Amino acid sequence: MNTPEELGALVRATFVGETGEFRPCAVFDRALDCIRVITADTSVTEIRVNDLLTVLEDNYPNSNSRKYVGFTIKGARHFCQQRSFNLTIPIKLTELLDAILASTPDPFVRVVIDGIARPLVEEKKIEPVSLSGPVPRAA
Amino acid sequence: MSPPPARVFVVLVIELEPPDEHGIAGTIEHWNWVEEDSELRQAPINWNERYNQLIWSR
Numbered sequence: 001m002n003t004p005e006e007l008g009a010l011v012r013a014t015f016v017g018e019t020g021e022f023r024p025c026a027v028f029d030r031a032l033d034c035i036r037v038i039t040a041d042t043s044v045t046e047i048r049v050n051d052l053l054t055v056l057e058d059n060y061p062n063s064n065s066r067k068y069v070g071f072t073i074k075g076a077r078h079f080c081q082q083r084s085f086n087l088t089i090p091i092k093l094t095e096l097l098d099a100i101l102a103s104t105p106d107p108f109v110r111v112v113i114d115g116i117a118r119p120l121v122e123e124k125k126i127e128p129v130s131l132s133g134p135v136p137r138a139a
Numbered sequence: 140m141s142p143p144p145a146r147v148f149v150v151l152v153i154e155l156e157p158p159d160e161h162g163i164a165g166t167i168e169h170w171n172w173v174e175e176d177s178e179l180r181q182a183p184i185n186w187n188e189r190y191n192q193l194i195w196s197r
Contacts, residue, residue: 029169031168032169043143043172044171044172045143045146045171045172045173045174046171046172047174048185059143059146060140060143
């Protein structure tokens, strides 16, 4: 593979039949042990809140859109294991957010969870996310 | 569309050592915009906590 055109063709071939309309979702990045919740198909900036939580700010908001359109939970699997979550079934994000709240006295984290993260999960009806499966080994 | 102001685009790359059979020496794991550091222009915010050392800057 030597050219951008070849790379583009490879990407299109890989995802043929899998393209469609964007929908709000939560995905688990196994390689980085991170849950990403994204509710808008837009460019975002990651704003760190604490070791666990980062919010996603829309880079090009308009007057009708939200400023914050998602969030990430870093070390999600590790955090859930520490708190004895059952990882064989998908994790409810509201329960995970509750556990994060219980883990810290930081009032700023409460503001972010109650003011940004939880409303996104509930209003966009974000489905539970599976953290099961093998963890990739470092190269 | 212009880049968002006061933001830096960050790419997280994991090195493959040694390179694989195709000569690929690393994989891109993630990319994102982050806030610009207040002291070192065009570096990500809190760059000195993210990286072991400064190896290049404008």
